[in-house]
Amino acid sequence: xxxxxxxxxxxxxxxxxxxxxxxxxxxxxxxxxxxxxxxxxxxxxxxxxxxxxxxxxxxxxxxxxxxxxxxxxxxxxxxxxxxxxxxxxxxxxxxxxxxxxxxxxxxxxxxxxxxxxxxxxxxxxxxxxxxxxxxxxxxxxxxxxxxxxxxxxxxxxxxxxxxxxxxxxxxxxxxxxxxxxxxxxxxxxxxxxxxxxxxxxxxxxxxxxxxxxxxxxxxxxxxxxxxxxxxxxxxxxxxxxxxxxx
Amino acid sequence: xxxxxxxxxxxxxxxxxxxxxxxxxxxxxxxxxxxxxxxxxxxxxxxxxxxxxxxxxxxxxxxxxxxxxxxxxxxxxxxxxxxxxxxxxxxxxxxxxxxxxxxxxxxxxxxxxxxxxxxxxxxxxxxxxxxxxxxxxxxxxxxxxxxxxxxxxxxxxxxxxxxxxxxxxxxxxxxxxxxxxxxxxxxxxxxxxxxxxxxxxxxxxxxxxxxxxxxxxxxxxxxxxxxxxxxxxxxxxxxxxxxxxxxxxxxxxxxxxxxxxxxxxxxxxxxxxxxxxxxxxxxxxxxxxxxxxxxxxxxxxxxxxxxxxxxxxxxxxxxxxxxxxxxxxxxxxxxxxxxxxxxxxxxxxxxxxxxxxxxxxxxxxxxxxxxxxxxxxxxxxxxxxxxxxxxxxxxxxxxxxxxxxxxxxxxxxxxxxxxxxxxxxxxxxxxxxxxxxxxxxxxxxxxxxxxxxxxxxxxxxxxxxxxxxxxxxxxxxxxxxxxxxxxxxxxxxxxxxxxxxxxxxxxxxxxxxxxxxxxxxxxxxxxxxxxxxxxxxxxxxxxxxxxxxxxxxxxxxxxxxxxxxxxxxxxxxxxxxxxxx
Amino acid sequence: xxxxxxxxxxxxxxxxxxxxxxxxxxxxxxxxxxxxxxxxxxxxxxxxxxxxxxxxxxxxxxxxxxxxxxxxxxxxxxxxxxxxxxxxxxxxxxxxxxxxxxxxxxxxxxxxxxxxxxxxxxxxxxxxxxxxxxxxxx
Numbered sequence: 001x002x003x004x005x006x007x008x009x010x011x012x013x014x015x016x017x018x019x020x021x022x023x024x025x026x027x028x029x030x031x032x033x034x035x036x037x038x039x040x041x042x043x044x045x046x047x048x049x050x051x052x053x054x055x056x057x058x059x060x061x062x063x064x065x066x067x068x069x070x071x072x073x074x075x076x077x078x079x080x081x082x083x084x085x086x087x088x089x090x091x092x093x094x095x096x097x098x099x100x101x102x103x104x105x106x107x108x109x110x111x112x113x114x115x116x117x118x119x120x121x122x123x124x125x126x127x128x129x130x131x132x133x134x135x136x137x138x139x140x141x142x143x144x145x146x147x148x149x150x151x152x153x154x155x156x157x158x159x160x161x162x163x164x165x166x167x168x169x170x171x172x173x174x175x176x177x178x179x180x181x182x183x184x185x186x187x188x189x190x191x192x193x194x195x196x197x198x199x200x201x202x203x204x205x206x207x208x209x210x211x212x213x214x215x216x217x218x219x220x221x222x223x224x225x226x227x228x229x230x231x232x233x234x235x236x237x238x239x240x241x242x243x244x245x246x
Numbered sequence: 247x248x249x250x251x252x253x254x255x256x257x258x259x260x261x262x263x264x265x266x267x268x269x270x271x272x273x274x275x276x277x278x279x280x281x282x283x284x285x286x287x288x289x290x291x292x293x294x295x296x297x298x299x300x301x302x303x304x305x306x307x308x309x310x311x312x313x314x315x316x317x318x319x320x321x322x323x324x325x326x327x328x329x330x331x332x333x334x335x336x337x338x339x340x341x342x343x344x345x346x347x348x349x350x351x352x353x354x355x356x357x358x359x360x361x362x363x364x365x366x367x368x369x370x371x372x373x374x375x376x377x378x379x380x381x382x383x384x385x386x387x388x389x390x391x392x393x394x395x396x397x398x399x400x401x402x403x404x405x406x407x408x409x410x411x412x413x414x415x416x417x418x419x420x421x422x423x424x425x426x427x428x429x430x431x432x433x434x435x436x437x438x439x440x441x442x443x444x445x446x447x448x449x450x451x452x453x454x455x456x457x458x459x460x461x462x463x464x465x466x467x468x469x470x471x472x473x474x475x476x477x478x479x480x481x482x483x484x485x486x487x488x489x490x491x492x493x494x495x496x497x498x499x500x501x502x503x504x505x506x507x508x509x510x511x512x513x514x515x516x517x518x519x520x521x522x523x524x525x526x527x528x529x530x531x532x533x534x535x536x537x538x539x540x541x542x543x544x545x546x547x548x549x550x551x552x553x554x555x556x557x558x559x560x561x562x563x564x565x566x567x568x569x570x571x572x573x574x575x576x577x578x579x580x581x582x583x584x585x586x587x588x589x590x591x592x593x594x595x596x597x598x599x600x601x602x603x604x605x606x607x608x609x610x611x612x613x614x615x616x617x618x619x620x621x622x623x624x625x626x627x628x629x630x631x632x633x634x635x636x637x638x639x640x641x642x643x644x645x646x647x648x649x650x651x652x653x654x655x656x657x658x659x660x661x662x663x664x665x666x667x668x669x670x671x672x673x674x675x676x677x678x679x680x681x682x683x684x685x686x687x688x689x690x691x692x693x694x695x696x697x698x699x700x701x702x703x704x705x706x707x708x709x710x711x712x713x714x715x716x717x718x719x720x721x722x723x724x725x726x727x728x729x730x731x732x733x734x735x736x737x738x739x740x741x742x743x744x745x746x747x748x749x750x751x752x753x754x755x756x757x758x759x760x761x762x763x764x765x766x767x768x769x770x771x772x773x774x775x776x777x778x779x780x781x782x783x784x785x786x787x788x789x790x791x792x793x794x795x796x797x798x799x800x801x802x803x804x805x806x807x808x809x810x811x812x813x814x815x816x817x818x819x820x821x822x823x824x825x826x827x
Numbered sequence: 828x829x830x831x832x833x834x835x836x837x838x839x840x841x842x843x844x845x846x847x848x849x850x851x852x853x854x855x856x857x858x859x860x861x862x863x864x865x866x867x868x869x870x871x872x873x874x875x876x877x878x879x880x881x882x883x884x885x886x887x888x889x890x891x892x893x894x895x896x897x898x899x900x901x902x903x904x905x906x907x908x909x910x911x912x913x914x915x916x917x918x919x920x921x922x923x924x925x926x927x928x929x930x931x932x933x934x935x936x937x938x939x940x941x942x943x944x945x946x947x948x949x950x951x952x953x954x955x956x957x958x959x960x961x962x963x964x965x
Contacts, residue, residue: 013742013744014744015742015743032486032584034330034492041745042697043748043824044694044696045696045737048694048695048738048739048740049739049740049747049748050750051741051746051747051748052747053285053291054454055285055291055453055454055455056289056291056293056294056453056454057453057454057487057489058294058490058580058584059486059580059583060293060294060377060380061288061289061290061291061293061294061453062288062289063285063289077583078474099424099744099745100742100744100745101745103745105424106286110286111402113388114391118388118391119347119388119391119392120345120346120347120390121348125345126345128338128342128345131341131360132341132344132345132350132357133344133345134355134356134357135352135356136351136352136354136355136356137352137354139356140349140351140352143349144349147349147381147384148377150288150293150380151286151288166413173682176388183347183349185345185347186347207601242408
């Protein structure tokens, strides 16, 4: 094991430069260090001007997504030893505008999350005094996987459609919609399907499948999208039948 | 200078903050609500909570039992009127969250499932696999998205100061991180839900963002901090990273073993070891006692030693793969990722790590601080329902109950207030100038943030750990004082306005130093041992002298002034705290 | 919460990276995806050849003999081999992706992926067997 490893990191200081550059730092190599530890070492000891997001360092808050050697990863879960040999390339998440160094702009993503109406939609709310909505473990299972999304946006960085057509709603937002669609307590499936069948919705997806590959929480957004395509297609076919409308 | 106005401003977008915002939106739909947070709401630290949230729901369980467990768990320092309100409102809050879509784990008939938890006499901890905080936070966040136009969000805006005028809190000054623009947001009521301050210590389950921001802001504005000496050490954190291994692992039946493979808790008046978990016994004892047992085992030389210090083993192998995958999947994932072991086949190395702050901004049972217009809820506040030690799974429920209470109280207050005065603009401009002079335009300086932070960590670890002593606390107080002075002469590399995280680190360091000082001084003045505050020089509980809260007021210079407030006792007179029998 | 958080949107200094026209050469997964999409060309080609075959059939035995001769020329043999390989690639990739789109539940539990994939391959084999039997028998 080498005593140090090189990290080549994107730098972008909009007040001084009009395009990003790369800067290389030498950090100690420890077998239980992740890329985030190396970045913190740089910030604490070598160069206080390096900006990046992080918080929980245990893979649940979704803040620290970056490109490590060309693949979107959570830097709190990407071990240095897995990214050898150096220099390890650390860049901001693909397909998002860069604000500064390794920090990207995510308001587009936030807007899309909201667009799919990710809340329980019901005709009538049951009063609290009647207790909880009953939901069997099997019913919970139907949407559980889709509820595990930590909003880390690695899937957006892996999706070439999002890169080429930034208006695409995107994997995580659609998976979140499906999470509610499949929740037995929700009645908003039709409403969401309308939104998702619009031009920038599910039909823009060409099933590259990379989103599911890079997802650190096994949400399987590609699955959610294809399942919705099937639901959408069947629903549309039904509307062709004279009794299928409404 | 950007100036905006709202009626109720919530600082912090975690469990308590989002619940408060929804409470205002639902009860006072005409009010303008704003939520300001230095991170996007789904990054708030509520997200890492694992084990569960307690509320009485099953037959055979009573509110009185929950109250008693909480009060005895808190070593009788809890305010019992607050605890009574808490246990009474908890079940409704949890059901409300269920109606909002929270994916609680279920029994086969579809009812919400509960699990046993440390210090509880009945099973009342609701859970969502072992990612309860994650699911609760995302449910709350997604529900707030429904309140279009009612709630204005200021994401990644770092609050640097409270605006106080005419004796009441009237807003905040904040930096919009992406652009470096300083904003003044005036409000008729402000609710601080900024969480705890675990990062004051070196080994903690807490995220990088837990720096006691709100506590320091309130402290500087004249609101006192209560019971700061009570720092909870969670008995099972991973060595090196400090990552939390949930109490649920013990609730499902995990054992704590020393280096001889012996369930050592039986030596410390926590009951007799049984093959399956028994409530309030052994591994289901309260967190402070379990952490203290670790230290005692270490002194006896019966803990294992590794590259990152001493540890013991948490054994869940006997639970079997099926149970672990169903009830503790995240634990398995974390162990595999960060320790390289499979808990189905190997034992997990664990040690106590700082986890929660029982102390915080002093509030009454409605979330109001002594400063009119300023409210607080969640871990940032101290109501106090947790007293000298918090029981696991009470904190997530606390966020909901007191988030809602503070929201409603703040909204009611806001409806009675006039628009904030224009003189606040002068304060805001002052603050902008301070930020420019002390940080952004400052050249030279000799102290590095990382160095001061490391020294603070070392001081706190040594003095405010599981066991404390007067002499060490005195030294620590002096050291912290010198660190405060040195922090006035920081050498900063980053003078940019765009997403300057060195600036935020410097501001966070200053918050942490204030909070650390309050912790050490409060610990120094409490000459007894109670709950999580254990003094080797005063090893007994002293109800005559110290059945009262420590209330710390910031002094213009020098150590804070520590005053006292008696703990509110209603129906449960102080008694012996007994577990295991 | 309002759709736009109070924020300075579209700041001119945010750097937007252009996506290169050669984006699909960046990694194996992307290249595989583009190849998979290209198979549609060969599916269309096969369809075209089949239509041509039908027309030749309709025009009588000499036309059909001419058609068969054409198909025997090196150009068409190579083209058909390449097309066949692409069609195989097309079928295999889509069968393997089937479980993602098709969630089959039996008694509340989701069928494992290999079962769904297996069902597709089995159906393919059976159908191929039937077609082969019909063709080779006569």
